[in-house]
Amino acid sequence: MYHESELHAFFSVEQVLKLLRKNPAFSKYCYQRTLKKGETIQLTPLTRGSFYMVEKGSFSVYYESRLTGRMLISFFQHDDIFNFPLLKERMHPILDFIALTDAQVWVVDFNFMLSTVKLEDPRNYLQLNFLSTVQIHLGNALIRKSLDSKKRILHALVELSEKMALLSPNQAYELPTFMTYELLAEIAGTSRGYTSRILKELRDMDVIDSSKRPWIVKDLNLLNNLLYEGT
Structure with a gap:
C-alpha cells in the first residue's frame, strides 16, 4: 500500500517525459499535438496505438457502448494520462476526449512506452498512478449514478x-x-x-x-x- 503523495511524486508530464527521454529513440516515437477547443481524440479498440498525456488544457471525457449509450463521465486536465490499457480483452468500446479549451497533449507510441517503462520504471509507479486515477474517476461516476x-x-x-x-x-x-x-x-x-x-x-x-x-x-x-x- 502506498501513500497518495508517494505515488504522485512520480506522476506528472515532466516526470514521465524525463523517464521516456532516457530511451534514445524518444524523438522518433513521441510528439506533441495541439488541439483547438472542440476538437476530439477518439479511442476505440482499433485505435489504441498511442498513449496520451495532457500538457495543457482541459477535456470532457465521454464513454459510449451499446448498453449505456453515450455519457459524460469525467473531466481531464494537466498531468492526466489516458489510453493505458492493461488487458487487451478489457478495452472500453469508445472513449471521446473533447477539448474544452485550446489544449496540447503528448502522443507516445504505446509499444515504445511499454518497453521503456519496463526498463526505467521497475516499481510500476506509472501504471499504479494510472490505476488509482481510473479508480477515482470511475468511483465518482458510480457514486453520482446512485444519487x-x-x-x-x-x-x-x-x-x-x-x-x-x-x-x-x-x-x-x-x-x-x-x-x-x-x-x-x-x-x-x-x-x-x-x-x-x-x-x-x-x-x-x-x-x-x-x-x-x-x-x-x-x-x-x-x-x-x-x-x-x-x-
Whole structure:
C-alpha cells in the first residue's frame, strides 16, 4: 500500500517525459499535438496505438457502448494520462476526449512506452498512478449514478472544487472557466432548467457565485454538508 503523495511524486508530464527521454529513440516515437477547443481524440479498440498525456488544457471525457449509450463521465486536465490499457480483452468500446479549451497533449507510441517503462520504471509507479486515477474517476461516476438529481449536481460541484479548482487566499474555489450550466447538467444527468434552479438555491445560501465565469465556490464545507445531508 502506498501513500497518495508517494505515488504522485512520480506522476506528472515532466516526470514521465524525463523517464521516456532516457530511451534514445524518444524523438522518433513521441510528439506533441495541439488541439483547438472542440476538437476530439477518439479511442476505440482499433485505435489504441498511442498513449496520451495532457500538457495543457482541459477535456470532457465521454464513454459510449451499446448498453449505456453515450455519457459524460469525467473531466481531464494537466498531468492526466489516458489510453493505458492493461488487458487487451478489457478495452472500453469508445472513449471521446473533447477539448474544452485550446489544449496540447503528448502522443507516445504505446509499444515504445511499454518497453521503456519496463526498463526505467521497475516499481510500476506509472501504471499504479494510472490505476488509482481510473479508480477515482470511475468511483465518482458510480457514486453520482446512485444519487438523486440534486445531489448529483452537488457531487459534481464538490468533485470539481476538489480536483480542478484554483484555491484563493480567502479559501474560495475558482472553478474552471469551461464550466457552464449545460455542462454541469450533462455530467449530473439533469436538465438545464433544474440545474439552474439548484444553482440559484446555492447562490441564495451564499455557497456559490455562478452569475459569471469563472464560478466561485465560496463555502466548500457547506457544499459538502448539503451533499451528505440525510446520510
